[in-house]
Each structure stands twice: as C-alpha cells, then as structure tokens.
Amino acid sequence: NAGVTQTPKFRVLKTGQSMTLLCAQDMNHEYMYWYRQDPGMGLRLIHYSVGEGTTAKGEVPDGYNVSRLKKQNFLLGLESAAPSQTSVYFCASSYPSGGRSSSTDTQYFGPGTRLTVL
Amino acid sequence: GENVEQHPSTLSVQEGDSAVIKCTYSDSASNYFPWYKQELGKRPQLIIDIRSNVGEKKDQRIAVTLNKTAKHFSLHITETQPEDSAVYFCAAGGRPDKLIFGTGTRLQVFP
Numbered sequence: 001n002a003g004v005t006q007t008p009k010f011r012v013l014k015t016g017q018s019m020t021l022l023c024a025q026d027m028n029h030e031y032m033y034w035y036r037q038d039p040g041m042g043l044r045l046i047h048y049s050v051g052e053g054t055t056a057k058g059e060v061p062d063g064y065n066v067s068r069l070k071k072q073n074f075l076l077g078l079e080s081a082a083p084s085q086t087s088v089y090f091c092a093s094s095y096p097s098g099g100r101s102s103s104t105d106t107q108y109f110g111p112g113t114r115l116t117v118l
Numbered sequence: 119g120e121n122v123e124q125h126p127s128t129l130s131v132q133e134g135d136s137a138v139i140k141c142t143y144s145d146s147a148s149n150y151f152p153w154y155k156q157e158l159g160k161r162p163q164l165i166i167d168i169r170s171n172v173g174e175k176k177d178q179r180i181a182v183t184l185n186k187t188a189k190h191f192s193l194h195i196t197e198t199q200p201e202d203s204a205v206y207f208c209a210a211g212g213r214p215d216k217l218i219f220g221t222g223t224r225l226q227v228f229p
Contacts, residue, residue, distance in 0.1 A: 040127075040221060040222075041221060042124075042207060042219040042220055042221040042222055043162070043207065043209075043219040044219070045215065045217070048215055056215060058215055090161065090162070106152065106164055106167065107152075107164075107217065108164075109154075109161040109162050109163070110161060111160070111161050112161055
C-alpha cells in the first residue's frame with residue numbers, strides 16, 4: 001500500500017494564479033483532511049471531508065476550496081494564489097473507529113507539498 | 119476558540135538523558151491525544167497516542183501521561199538517542215474537525 005500520497009511535491013506560483021493539489025489514499029479511509037504548516041504555528045486545518053461527496057470548513061478555510069468526488073481522492077484548490085498562502089500543505093486521512101460521533105481516530109499524513117507564491 | 123499550548127519550543131538534551139514535553143488544552147470535550155514526530159522535510163508520523171479513559175501509556179522508551187482534571191498531557195522520552203532529534207507535535211481532539219495541534223517542540227539530542 002502506498003498510504004497517503006500527494007502531488008505535486010513542490011510548486012511555485014505567481015500571485016493570482018490558480019492550482020489544484022491532489023491527495024490520494026489507498027487505505028479505504030472515510031475521513032480526509034487538508035492542513036497547512038507554517039513555521040512556529042503547527043498544523044492548521046483548512047478543510048476536511050467525512051465521506052465521499054462531503055466537505056466542511058476547518059480553522060483557516062479562506063482562499064481555498066476542496067472537492068471529494070471519489071472516496072480515495074481529496075482535492076485542494078487555490079483559485080487566486082496570494083503570498084500569504086506560501087506554506088507546506090499536508091493531506092491526512094483517518095477511519096473513525098466508533099462512528100462519526102466518537103473520538104478521532106489516528107490521522108495518517110501524506111509527504112507534503114511545498115508551495116511558494118511570489 | 120479551543121487551543122493547545124505546547125512547551126518548551128526547543129529542548130536540548132545529552133544523549134541518554136530524558137526529555138519531557140508538556141501540552142495544555144482548553145476544550146474539556148477532548149478525548150484523544152496523539153503525539154507526532156516530524157523529521158526535517160518529512161511528514162508528521164504518529165509515535166504514541168492516548169485516550170481519555172487511560173492515564174498513562176508506554177511504548178518502549180516513549181510514554182505519555184494524561185491529567186484530564188488539569189487538562190494537560192506530557193510526552194516522556196527516556197534514554198534519548200541522536201535519532202530522536204526532530205520536531206514533536208502534540209494534539210487534542212474529539213471530533214474530526216477538532217484535532218488541534220500544538221506549535222511544536224524542536225528536540226535536539228547531542229551525542
């Protein structure tokens with residue numbers, strides 16, 4: 001199993017450009033997440049999905065959109081990139097052990113995408 | 119809003135010594151507390167976790183303790199080795215959108 005994979009690994013954008021980050025998992029996980037990691041700020045949740053066809057906002061959703069058309073894929077889109085979106089983006093997935101109202105199960109992370117917006 | 123405070127931000131120890139990292143959380147509904155290790159340029163990887171029905175959990179040289187009354191939990195690494203050098207993140211959560219991460223501790227183990 002490849003686990004959680006992300007493409008691309010690196011990307012440089014100019015302000016105003018758009019792009020899509022792809023996350024894929026082969027563990028049949030229900031839940032998927034997108035985080036951004038900035039120096040000194042830990043990991044902050046952008047958007048997440050609790051199943052195919054569903055998405056929800058996390059802590060820092062502004063400027064991003066997501067889609068979960070297939071259970072194994074979770075896409076993160078930047079419609080008009082800004083320098084403030086320069087960051088390392090991590091995708092993660094998990095499978096709730098006790099149903100959607102129970103405690104969070106272990107999240108497995110992808111290798112990350114380093115994005116620079118000039 | 120809910121937050122998780124993590125201390126210290128950097129920690130330097132001699133090889134063989136112990137290291138302790140502490141986290142405090144604000145959401146009393148939190149019931150899941152994982153710890154992740156992140157090496158430079160790599161993804162965060164789970165090293166140990168604890169749920170609210172347990173006060174302590176140990177896995178070889180790593181242990182985590184939880185005090186729900188005080189809302190704090192700690193990571194203990196004994197007999198540290200140079201390969202333990204990394205950034206460690208704590209997190210607290212209870213629902214998919216409520217896994218809040220601390221800001222990380224950079225641990226350096228000197229030979």
